[in-house]
Amino acid sequence: MEREVCVSYLDLNNDRENNNRSRPDPVTSCFITDPIHGEIEVPVVCQAFLHSLEFDRLRSIKQLGCSHYVFPGAKHCRLEHSLGVMHLAGQFLQHLMLKRPGCASKEDRLCVMLAGLLHDLGHGPFSHLWEWFVREARPEAKWNHEATSLQLLDNMVQEYNLLPILEEHGLTAKDVIFIKELICGPLQKKDSEWPYEGRGPEKYFLYEFIANKISSVDVDKWDYMLRDAAAMESHGKILFNYKKFINNSDITELEGKMRLCLRDKQKENLGYLFQDRARLHKNYYQENTVKVVDRMMMDAFLLADPYLNILGSKDDAARFIRISEACDNIETFLKLSDDFLLRSIQFSSQSDLEPARALVRRIASRNFYKLLGEVPISGTTMDAQTCKRQIDNMLKEDRNASIKNEDIIVCGKKIGSLGDQNMQEKVIFVDKDNFLLQRPVAEVMKAAPCFETLLVICKRDQMDTLAIEEAKDIFKEWSEKYNAELAKKATKET
Numbered sequence: 001m002e003r004e005v006c007v008s009y010l011d012l013n014n015d016r017e018n019n020n021r022s023r024p025d026p027v028t029s030c031f032i033t034d035p036i037h038g039e040i041e042v043p044v045v046c047q048a049f050l051h052s053l054e055f056d057r058l059r060s061i062k063q064l065g066c067s068h069y070v071f072p073g074a075k076h077c078r079l080e081h082s083l084g085v086m087h088l089a090g091q092f093l094q095h096l097m098l099k100r101p102g103c104a105s106k107e108d109r110l111c112v113m114l115a116g117l118l119h120d121l122g123h124g125p126f127s128h129l130w131e132w133f134v135r136e137a138r139p140e141a142k143w144n145h146e147a148t149s150l151q152l153l154d155n156m157v158q159e160y161n162l163l164p165i166l167e168e169h170g171l172t173a174k175d176v177i178f179i180k181e182l183i184c185g186p187l188q189k190k191d192s193e194w195p196y197e198g199r200g201p202e203k204y205f206l207y208e209f210i211a212n213k214i215s216s217v218d219v220d221k222w223d224y225m226l227r228d229a230a231a232m233e234s235h236g237k238i239l240f241n242y243k244k245f246i247n248n249s250d251i252t253e254l255e256g257k258m259r260l261c262l263r264d265k266q267k268e269n270l271g272y273l274f275q276d277r278a279r280l281h282k283n284y285y286q287e288n289t290v291k292v293v294d295r296m297m298m299d300a301f302l303l304a305d306p307y308l309n310i311l312g313s314k315d316d317a318a319r320f321i322r323i324s325e326a327c328d329n330i331e332t333f334l335k336l337s338d339d340f341l342l343r344s345i346q347f348s349s350q351s352d353l354e355p356a357r358a359l360v361r362r363i364a365s366r367n368f369y370k371l372l373g374e375v376p377i378s379g380t381t382m383d384a385q386t387c388k389r390q391i392d393n394m395l396k397e398d399r400n401a402s403i404k405n406e407d408i409i410v411c412g413k414k415i416g417s418l419g420d421q422n423m424q425e426k427v428i429f430v431d432k433d434n435f436l437l438q439r440p441v442a443e444v445m446k447a448a449p450c451f452e453t454l455l456v457i458c459k460r461d462q463m464d465t466l467a468i469e470e471a472k473d474i475f476k477e478w479s480e481k482y483n484a485e486l487a488k489k490a491t492k493e494t
Helices: 009-017 044-050 053-060 078-099 106-118 128-137 145-159 163-168 173-184 201-208 219-232 242-247 264-285 288-304 323-328 338-346 351-364 384-397 420-424 465-493
Strands: 030-034 038-042 249-254 257-263 370-376 408-415 426-430 436-440 451-458
Touching (some): 030 078, 053 145, 053 338, 078 249, 106 145, 106 201, 163 173, 242 264, 257 264, 288 323, 288 351, 288 408, 338 351, 370 465, 384 451, 384 465
Antiparallel strands (some): 408 451
16 A cells, blocks of 8 residues: 655754765655645655755745735745646646647656746745845855756755656656756757757747746746735735636647747736736835835845854854855855844844844834835936936035935836847747737737836935935935936927
8 A cells, every 4th residue: 555655854854964865755646735726736756855954945935025024914935836836837737748648748747847846946035135135245146046946956866865766757867957947948058059958849848837938928927926916915816817828728839849839819818917917016026115125124134244154064163154155055055044044133242233233123113214206217218326326416516415325225126027038039829720820928918017117215214304304305306307307308309
């Protein structure tokens, strides 16, 4: 009789301490109850990764960074999202395999599901905020979470000796490469026209599942939009219907590659995907107060970075490792989580960390930076750097100003946009007579709001009312000049 074996995290941890690197060895699939998708089946080979300390760390990484300071329900984590992406990827490919027998194998499906499960392994504390922090603290590092996801995948296969269990289910070292390509695209530039090693052009459509570099339509978005809306909205209403999308999907040959295609009657439904995404960004992900809290948390990390010593190992306790350097070493990186980092700052006693502690206290007490105003800049040459420079020059000219240059910050906000390359790519539709219709992504998403603004923010304490009023006056003066210049330019053009 088959039985399900669940290896506990404690067992894995003891193995590590005893230098006995073993792997979990479940025998049957298990089921997990998910608040969005209901019962999710986790294949045995996926459990081998699920039952690991590396994956368990995602419980401590909030999906939406600092959003819970504004929307208290937004406390779900990267782990549950990863399970959701795995589930949707498996559902989607299962539909295509039934519709087009032979288009993919069960091994292909396992690889796609594993890519969905592991695609976010490399996220740092507070998710995307950590990438922005590292970029600002160490511009030369050029770090991104996808690269660390691939490193962690390699480490897990080696550390837990997972290749044998992969082989038991028909997967090889080449399939590990395929999983990595599904997560982040081609691993290296090649002279040949075909950039992938894991699969050939006849299975190109599989590369459109997890991280679609062409149209940006992928199961990753389907899950996070449903999950985030359920956490932040009273009814969690998403117009896009992924089930209709799946049921109306097919594959077709185009320019020597097998590609995903969609019935033309689903064009409106696909448009809803981009509308929903833009609405979530506007009302939640990039809501003004969320952007302010993000900036405050980032400033707290930047202030703590030169002094916070929480990452040294037992073997090298004397070496100071900045938190922004954690991504340089996997073992160090795995120590970081939202609460561990935040509480380490909050409860530290070092005098050098007082500025960072003060900012964390301000966030907790909702003494946020003051938003002075929001300026639309779509279709103009204005950007955050130019705006900041112009305001700094105004402050230099006003010798009586108590507001200093460092008190004013400018943050950009972009809603509804995709990369230039994505906008130029085409979605493949097919009509009832199987005639292919290619439509630019920009056309499909044209109903979605798309705009860019700048947020001008004052960092002074809200109790400093005189300074805040002075900052408001400075912003008003700058915005009047900016609007006058725009009007003058518009007059000349007409």
